[in-house]
Amino acid sequence: xxxxxxxxxxxxxxxxxxxxxxxxxxxxxxxxxxxxxxxxxxxxxxxxxxxxxxxxxxxxxxxxxxxxxxxxxxxxxxxxxxxxxxxxxxxxxxxxxxxxxxxxxxxxxxxxxxxxxxxxxxxxxxxxxxxxxxxxxxxxxxxxxxxxxxxxxxxxxxxxxxxxxxxxxxxxxxxxxxxxxxxxxx
Numbered sequence: 001x002x003x004x005x006x007x008x009x010x011x012x013x014x015x016x017x018x019x020x021x022x023x024x025x026x027x028x029x030x031x032x033x034x035x036x037x038x039x040x041x042x043x044x045x046x047x048x049x050x051x052x053x054x055x056x057x058x059x060x061x062x063x064x065x066x067x068x069x070x071x072x073x074x075x076x077x078x079x080x081x082x083x084x085x086x087x088x089x090x091x092x093x094x095x096x097x098x099x100x101x102x103x104x105x106x107x108x109x110x111x112x113x114x115x116x117x118x119x120x121x122x123x124x125x126x127x128x129x130x131x132x133x134x135x136x137x138x139x140x141x142x143x144x145x146x147x148x149x150x151x152x153x154x155x156x157x158x159x160x161x162x163x164x165x166x167x168x169x170x171x172x173x174x175x176x177x178x179x180x181x182x183x184x185x186x
Contacts (some may be wrong), residue, residue, distance in 0.1 A: 002171065014045070035066070044060035053096035088110060104127050
């Protein structure tokens with residue numbers, strides 16, 4: 001079969017939640033298509049979606065290693081187009097595995113790639129839930145410009161996305177807002 005057919009079949013199995021069939025197809029395809037890291041990406045996303053964070057991290061790390069090794073010259077349209085999604089899934093796996101340093105690194109890479117990644121920003125803030133909110137905001141200011149209304153809005157949305165773990169950060173961020181912005185925010 002060609003790789004297009006394999007990817008389509010994997011997607012069908014992915015959406016059906018058919019782990020055994022998906023992984024059997026993965027094993028066969030990965031042995032034949034050694035430069036296609038989309039296979040690892042799909043396996044990693046499957047396990048992340050099913051909260052098996054150890055396996056999810058394993059396959060997503062393999063996908064990133066493949067991307068590093070082969071670049072974008074081989075057939076890998078899914079991962080290449082979804083790098084931030086892959087980083088977010090990897091960060092979720094690290095968080096779920098109790099690996100906060102790795103989670104922070106994945107989140108920082110994600111928001112440096114695209115600072116509008118609110119889920120990743122919220123997860124980054126959750127990683128620092130035990131830290132002083134002022135310290136967290138100072139760290140975030142290295143990634144975002146708190147003097148820019150657009151970046152302030154992103155930071156506020158990230159703090160809200162972090163849930164109760166982001167309340168302290170949210171209160172500190174409000175100090176950077178103008179009275180007019182605070183009136184709109186409520």
